[in-house]
Amino acid sequence: MPSNKSVSDAPIIQFTNCRILREHKLQREDLWVRDGKILDPEKLFFDEKGYADCRLDCGGAIVAPGFIDVQINGGYGVDFSQPCEDVSTGVSLVAKKILEHGVTSFCPTLVTSPPAVYHQVLPQVNIHNGGPDGAGVLGFHLEGPFISSEKRGAHPERFLRTFQSGGTDDLMETYGSLDNVAMVTLAPELPHSQSVVSTLRQKGVTVSLGHSVANLSQAEDAVRHGASFITHLFNAMLPFHHRDPGIVGLLTSDQIPAGRTVFYGMIADGIHTNPAALRIAHRAHPSGPFRDVLSGPETWLVLVTDAIMAMGLPPGRHTLGQQVVQIQGLHAYVAGTKTLSGSIATMDMCVRHFKQAAGCSVEDALEAAALHPARLLGISHRKGSLQYGADAGPFLPLDGSGGSGAALTVFVSVSQTWFCWTTGFGSEQPTSLERSPEETMMMIIRLFPRFRICCEMA
């Protein structure tokens, strides 16, 4: 049954028998996709008199929007901060691998590095949408070098900087260009940082506070100037103190301008933060029925992995930025110390752990990894949710051979464990994809016997 071709020739895929995350709830609704975008089936029915070309029975699985990781330093042996001739190859490798964890968009993160590294690396990777071959790049996250020496964590001290020339000059001299930058983490106690925060905001770059010894009023000041994120809450900042809560106090600050939202990143790997601390942060802005009732600032939790290059690699010594780290089990330390140098958790692990530790709903856990980071970066109209018109995960752009398709991340819940699987749907020219639609379906059936696929290709 071909769809009406009045609006578009692209095949329409209907996911049935699934639960989709929409309007903050898991609902039993079908998901319709065309041309890499979520389709409104009612409009399709009445306006175009169209229907699906291909129906996929999801066997009751949850279909969630692709996750967005705004802090990931590398993985699978790739270190984004390591200067080299061909950065984009490494980024593509990680992009491809993290699809398996459900991440469909990410911000490659650079730790404190000398200006030469930024000048070489930043121009090499443009912001681009993903596809079945890899997650999309939303822009770099520059964590440093304008951070506190005392709270530098694993960042190399010799490359730390301050705003000596008054702010913006230091910024541009260090980074070169901000074209491919989505977010900058800095310490707001540094003199002249306020104007830098404003400048970055004006340029559309998200400003995050982290690796800092700022007190609460310095943090509030930064928020007033435009900062909207806290880099890995609790880690690399002053601990909460009842007479000066520091950056942590932003969670319940009454100095946040009306209408502004403060997001905070958490590495929910069970190692970087004690589950009790995770719960304290989460309950500062509870979800569920109390969400709209309790007054207070808008604060939203964003799950990040802060994964380092060793993620996905076997235990041993590896290089991170300008330093060496040691992997032991689920921990990654600065070699020779007990300082955590980053996590090797994957996003799906973080989502599962967060749900279990915070005792929150499935919807909240999924939104913390998808909707909230999308809101943080101001892209929630097209990413992070399954609303009509949003991007259907990464999609294969139309290429010369006329191929087009949509890729979606689907979570199958099998006895409390989630398996994550991403599929790409091909066009009439399977050579434009690694896998043809038929092969994709065979893989699905092999991996997830509960899937029953009834597909009538036009």
Place this chain on the structure above:
Amino acid sequence: MRLVILDDYDLASEWAAKYIRNRIVEFKPSADRYFTLGLPTGSTPYGCYQKLIEFHRSGDLSFKYVKTFNMDEYVGLPRAHPESYHSYMWNNFFKHIDIDPANAHILDGNAEDLEAECNAYEQEIAAAGGIKLFVGGIGPDGHIAFNEPGSSLVSRTRVKTLAKDTIVANARFFGNDLSKVPTMALTVGVGTVMDAKEVMILITGAHKAFALYKAIEEGVNHMWTVSAFQQHPHTIFVCDEDATLELRVKTVKYFK
């Protein structure tokens, strides 16, 4: 007429759905001969739609060769509004079945020329070979579709102003704000429904009891437009016990 009385709403819905299903299946529709069905909206037929969806899901009923014609739609309400009858039909019926979108006809309350839209609708019904089975409900004031009291009993599809009773009854869907309720609608006429080969009226609930009494135990009267179907050769009234509360015991006993 036939008066079919079931114990409660669920049983009445099931009976009606089975009747529709059986009619369609017996007809053996195909690409050459479609089964044409007239459809209502509102809370009364909801259970019936649920049952029909069940039959479809279990493989007993396909709507592939069924054409549907809805009775009415509000004027001026955006089609995507959750209270429009397009939304009702999509959410409660069409999205769950295998009907071809080109065969699902609903009046367009946002058409540029409302009169032309109504005339075209009549022609579409004629082109489809007339309606085999028209399913309808009844308002508390005895109206069928939006043929409010005083409507001609031989009327055709047209624009109607809604009666105060109807607007008040519908306010609950618009946040109880009377100013938000549409005041006009496009509706098939009494005559349009009378042209159908067979008519089935669903009536459930005590609040409809008086209307049912007026419709079948009193005379044909344009103040209670459903009464027109006393003059149709094949009418079935499907109701629950509560809807019979205003009928004479003799009537109920006869039909039970």
